Amino acid sequence: xxxxxxxxxxxxxxxxxxxxxxxxxxxxxxxxxxxxxxxxxxxxxxxxxxxxxxxxxxxxxxxxxxxxxxxxxxxxxxxxxxxxxxxxxxxxxxxxxxxxxxxxxxxxxxxxxxxxxxxxxxxxxxxxxxxxxxxxxxxxxxxxxxxxxxxxxxxxxxxxxxxxxxxxxxxxxxxxxxxxxxxxxxxxxxxxxxxxxxxxxxxxxxxxxxxxxxxxxxxxxxxxxxxxxxxxxxxxxxxxxxxxxxxxxxxxxxxxxxxxxxxxxxxxxxxxxxxxxxxxxxxxxxxxxxxxxxxxxxxxxxxxxxxxxxxxxxxxxxxxxxxxxxxxxxxxxxxxxxxxxxxxxx
Amino acid sequence: xxxxxxxxxxxxxxxxxxxxxxxxxxxxxxxxxxxxxxxxxxxxxxxxxxxxxxxxxxxxxxxxxxxxxxxxxxxxxxxxxxxxxxxxxxxxxxxxxxxxxxxxxxxxxxxxxxxxxxxxxxxxxxxxxxxxxxxxxxxxxxxxxxxxxxxxxxxxxxxxxxxxxxxxxxxxxxxxxxxxxxxxxxxxxxxxxxxxxxxxxxxxxxxxxxxxxxxxxxxxxxxxxxxxxxxxxxxxxxxxxxxxxxxxxxxxxxxxxxxxxxxxxxxxxxxxxxxxxxxxxxxxxxxxxxxxx
Numbered sequence: 001x002x003x004x005x006x007x008x009x010x011x012x013x014x015x016x017x018x019x020x021x022x023x024x025x026x027x028x029x030x031x032x033x034x035x036x037x038x039x040x041x042x043x044x045x046x047x048x049x050x051x052x053x054x055x056x057x058x059x060x061x062x063x064x065x066x067x068x069x070x071x072x073x074x075x076x077x078x079x080x081x082x083x084x085x086x087x088x089x090x091x092x093x094x095x096x097x098x099x100x101x102x103x104x105x106x107x108x109x110x111x112x113x114x115x116x117x118x119x120x121x122x123x124x125x126x127x128x129x130x131x132x133x134x135x136x137x138x139x140x141x142x143x144x145x146x147x148x149x150x151x152x153x154x155x156x157x158x159x160x161x162x163x164x165x166x167x168x169x170x171x172x173x174x175x176x177x178x179x180x181x182x183x184x185x186x187x188x189x190x191x192x193x194x195x196x197x198x199x200x201x202x203x204x205x206x207x208x209x210x211x212x213x214x215x216x217x218x219x220x221x222x223x224x225x226x227x228x229x230x231x232x233x234x235x236x237x238x239x240x241x242x243x244x245x246x247x248x249x250x251x252x253x254x255x256x257x258x259x260x261x262x263x264x265x266x267x268x269x270x271x272x273x274x275x276x277x278x279x280x281x282x283x284x285x286x287x288x289x290x291x292x293x294x295x296x297x298x299x300x301x302x303x304x305x306x307x308x309x310x311x312x313x314x315x316x317x318x319x320x321x322x323x324x325x326x327x328x329x330x331x332x333x334x335x336x337x338x339x340x341x342x343x344x345x346x
Numbered sequence: 347x348x349x350x351x352x353x354x355x356x357x358x359x360x361x362x363x364x365x366x367x368x369x370x371x372x373x374x375x376x377x378x379x380x381x382x383x384x385x386x387x388x389x390x391x392x393x394x395x396x397x398x399x400x401x402x403x404x405x406x407x408x409x410x411x412x413x414x415x416x417x418x419x420x421x422x423x424x425x426x427x428x429x430x431x432x433x434x435x436x437x438x439x440x441x442x443x444x445x446x447x448x449x450x451x452x453x454x455x456x457x458x459x460x461x462x463x464x465x466x467x468x469x470x471x472x473x474x475x476x477x478x479x480x481x482x483x484x485x486x487x488x489x490x491x492x493x494x495x496x497x498x499x500x501x502x503x504x505x506x507x508x509x510x511x512x513x514x515x516x517x518x519x520x521x522x523x524x525x526x527x528x529x530x531x532x533x534x535x536x537x538x539x540x541x542x543x544x545x546x547x548x549x550x551x552x553x554x555x556x557x558x559x560x561x562x563x564x565x566x567x568x569x570x571x572x573x574x575x576x577x578x579x580x581x582x583x584x585x586x587x588x589x590x591x592x593x594x595x596x597x598x599x600x601x602x603x604x605x606x607x608x609x610x611x612x613x614x615x616x617x618x619x620x621x622x623x624x625x626x627x628x629x630x631x632x633x634x635x636x637x638x639x
Contacts, residue, residue: 085442087449132621136628139382142445143579146384147572147620154617158610265568269453272446308465308564312457318450319430322443 031342038342039193046185049178059181063253065294066188070195070246071267072274072286074239077199079272080281081208082235083215084134085142087268088149092122092240094262095152096247098162101257104170112187115248122244123237130236134229137218149263156259167258170251184253188246195242200283200345202238211235215281266311270297273318279328283345288329293317349483350605356486358601359594363494363501364555366593368570369577370501370586371548377521377584378541381431381444385452387567387574389546391459393419393553394470394562401470401557408470409496412554419550423543426451431542432535452567459564470557493555500551501590504544508586517541521584569613576620582630592630 045062048055071089079085096118100111111118133144157165173180202208210231213221222228251257270293278289300313325332333339334346372386393415397408406414430447469475474488508514516537519527528534556562577596581588596619604612623630 083442085446132625136624138442139380139445140579140624140628142442143382143572143575144621144624146568147575147617150569150572151614151617151621154610154614266453269449272449276446308457308460310457311453312461315450315453315455315457318453319447322447322450323430323433326443 029341030345031340034342042189043186046182049182054178056178056181059185061294061298063181063185063188065290066185066192067246067250068270068274068290068294069192069287070188070242071271072278072290073192073195073199073283074242075271076275076280076282076286077202077211077239078232078235080275080285081203081211081215082232084137084232084236085272086145086236087142087265087272088145088147088152089239089243089271090262090264090267091149091152092126092243093247093250093267094156094259095122095125096244097251097257097262098156098247099244100248101168101170101251102162104252105168108171111248111252112183115187115191115245118248119241119243119245122247123241126240127233127237130233134232134236146265149265149268153259153263156263162257165259167256167261169256172255173252181253184249187249191242191245191249196283196287198238198242199286202235203283203346207231207234212281266314269314269318273314273321275328276326277317277321277328279330279332279334282328282330282334284343285328285330288343292329353484354601354605355598356484357490358598360486360490360494361559361601362594362597363497364490364552364559365573365577365597366590367497367500367548367555368552369574369581369589369593370504371545371552372574373578373581373584373586373589374504374517374548375542375545376578377586378517379431379444379538381448381542382575383545384445384448384571385426385455386448386545386549387570388452388455388459388564389419389422389549390553390556390570391562391564391567392422392455393550394468394557395459395463395553396550397554397557398468398470401472407472408554408558409472409492412496412500412551415550415554416547417550419553420543420547423546424539426546427539427542432539452571456564456567463564465563465565467561467563468557469561472558475558489558493559496555497552500548501586504548505586513537513540572620573613573616576616576623578630579620579623579628580630585630588630 042062046059049059071093075086075089096115099118099121100114103109103114104111129148133141133148136144156162162168173183175183202211210221210226210228213224213226214228214231218228247262251262254261274289274293275286276289277292278287279285296313296317297310300310321328327335330339330343334344368387368390372383375381375383375386396415396418397411400406400411400414401408430451431444474492477488478485479488479491480486508518516527516532517540519530519532520534520537520541524534527537577592578584578589579592580596581590581592596616599619600612600615603615
């Protein structure tokens, strides 16, 4: 009764289907224009200072957004794509800040020039630490990242060469008050754009596919021939690179480096929350999450003042997001099929 | 020199008891629910605040206040569990997600305590807190001694409870094999609830002792997270005996490090130990490999 199965026609049909699938994915229109327009507006924004009205506050808020976009996006490379949640990512933030800050103090070389080196150092340390801690998964990895943060906090608190708990004051940048934030604004903007572009490239590369396979099922990923350990360690190092860079610029922006501005767990909490709130594992998620969380924090400070209630607010928000909104804004919109095109980069 | 080493050992062992009690609740909760409770240390600080205020306002001795702190934290534990953790335990990412949930809980209680009481250093000062017993050249601070002994009593009681009561059987069965326990008729959900409550009660009890052994402030719990983790990871997560042995061992080592290299570095011992254990023997001294999710 049964007709002999025509192997060739099955294979052809399958190949056609795959090509069609690839074409659908490839031909999906990216809203490049919208994004370029937004970037153009952001790039032109500092010109408002010419009006004579002081716009330092919006400039500060924007550069804060750029900085956290960098950190949340780079966290997302390991935490979102590969599923390894780090609660100590601000270690690299501190390393970057201290490295460039100390060079500035001793040799007068501006952190703007040394930031890539700071990123490289953070990346190297991330590589080394990753070789150790990425051997364990799940909860053990999370704990090890907290321990990492604590180790660096104690080291920097007691390292008298970098000023101990008191830290070090950096030389001031010599610019009139309305322009003093502008160089930092562009530096953070540039790093943020670079980070998001790299994050996008990784997501759509074989490397990114490997990371996502690791987050789904590491054992199967490994048996499929993925060098899971190296993938994870490299993801960790890449992610540390950008965090180190913004750390360097941030220390210079504040004019001082001190353990308790870099190495506090609230920063780590914020990074994680931003990525999850926006949608972890998506390219645009960390950006959306950062904007929302910074607006939320600013509102809390505006209504209640800068108190410990910020910590409480972060905690409550984290619980609510994890329990009721685990896919985040971008993830939930994408599932419902209403994701605006300019946010669709996955 | 010999006297000095004996002295350091005694101080290390006395603190080891307190560390063991702090870690016992954490390891119990992990054993039954596979929840790594990052909020455990903040609940210890809650217990410390209960003892602190009972002493300040009513002059109640912290050791007497211990059951009160434990009872209060038991109640908090039941509420927190019902609100937050009593849900999709079947989700494969449950273990990882609960770590973040406990992180959120820790932030909430940290924020509340810091808002109410501010981050100033506090310590409860009952009469014995600054006293010491002398045996020849060796002195034993009574605070550490009492705290260590009381801790051992509580741990012994916990052990007896786990060993000889029906609830204890159920908890141990669930720790060993959750689905098998369920098949044998153990109400696993109820056991989880009770265990979470007991775990937090132990945190509260430990907190009452901590209040006169260490100075404490809300933000200190971040440091303790890694300390407690190192203890239970060394012993093998989920093992009560492992936690006790780990606590005494690391406390001794930390005491020696503190003696030879200075107090600041003694805390570092725990964090470095955590790294080294994860590196060479992630399953700890007594445990099987930590369940990977």
